[in-house]
Amino acid sequence: MKRATFYHAGCAVCRAAENELVRAMDRSQVSVEIVHLGKQKDRIDEAVKAGVESVPALVIDGNVFHINFGASINNVRLAMGPSEKDQEEVVAGMRAGWGIR
Amino acid sequence: MKRATFYHAGCAVCRAAENELVRAMDRSQVSVEIVHLGKQKDRIDEAVKAGVESVPALVIDGNVFHINFGASINNVRLAMGPSEKDQEEVVAGMRAGWGIR
Numbered sequence: 001m002k003r004a005t006f007y008h009a010g011c012a013v014c015r016a017a018e019n020e021l022v023r024a025m026d027r028s029q030v031s032v033e034i035v036h037l038g039k040q041k042d043r044i045d046e047a048v049k050a051g052v053e054s055v056p057a058l059v060i061d062g063n064v065f066h067i068n069f070g071a072s073i074n075n076v077r078l079a080m081g082p083s084e085k086d087q088e089e090v091v092a093g094m095r096a097g098w099g100i101r
Numbered sequence: 102m103k104r105a106t107f108y109h110a111g112c113a114v115c116r117a118a119e120n121e122l123v124r125a126m127d128r129s130q131v132s133v134e135i136v137h138l139g140k141q142k143d144r145i146d147e148a149v150k151a152g153v154e155s156v157p158a159l160v161i162d163g164n165v166f167h168i169n170f171g172a173s174i175n176n177v178r179l180a181m182g183p184s185e186k187d188q189e190e191v192v193a194g195m196r197a198g199w200g201i202r
Contacts, residue, residue: 002125020161024103026127060121065168 002030004060007047009038009079013070014056021067022058030060037073041080048073103131105161108148110139110180114171115157122168123159131161138174142181149174 006022008014018034025032035043037055047057051064054072058065071079082090095101107123109115119135126133136144138156148158152165155173159166172180183191196202 002121004125016164017166020103020164021159021166024105024126024131024161026125030125058122060125063117063121065118065122067166067168 002061004030004032004058005050006032006034006056006058007037007043007052008034008056009071009076010036011055011070013068017056017058017067037076038080041077044073044077044080103162105131105133105159106148106151107133107135107157107159108138108144108153109135109157110172110177111137112156112171114169118157118159118168138177139181142178145174145178145181 004025006018008018022032022034035047037044037047047059050059050062052059052066052073053064054066055070055076056067058067105126107119109119123133123135136148138145138148148160151160151163153160153167153174154165155167156171156177157168159168
């Protein structure tokens with residue numbers, strides 16, 4: 001069984017790809033996971049690591065297929081704002097710089 | 102039954118898309134025709150009319166999905182050389198210009 005992950009950000013281009021292309025995949029051959037990076041920003045790094053440069057993208061057994069162009073992964077990341085880890089690091093840096101414990 | 106046409110030009114990017122993505126489509130939902138524009142240059146105009154700008158591309162019920170980027174459709178057309186119709190027009194134009202019957 002092949003494994004596929006469809007990364008998207010809820011955009012119109014993403015929805016069209018999901019509705020027409022991803023829904024037409026043979027689920028007896030491929031197990032498809034759908035990941036909305038706008039709602040699961042902790043999965044953005046995983047997508048980048050897999051080679052995803054823009055959404056929508058379908059990763060099938062490690063091969064990345066960018067389908068049309070909705071948004072760059074960097075813009076998805078920017079739109080999501082800093083992660084909690086990033087926020088904590090910024091606050092820790094400010095505390096350290098200002099001598100606050 | 103949905104109808105899909107996969108346009109490609111035999112390039113490595115095209116073959117990956119065909120092997121991983123097109124082969125994983127559910128043929129009970131979608132009837133897929135595979136068109137090698139390098140061998141069927143008379144189908145290039147049809148692909149352009151459908152909205153195909155680059156190959157590989159999958160057109161599902163009129164919706165165009167460009168999958169990664171192998172080559173622009175213009176480069177496919179250039180690589181194929183002029184069609185027989187174009188060749189005939191060029192020869193007819195030369196004959197007319199030079200007064201040859």
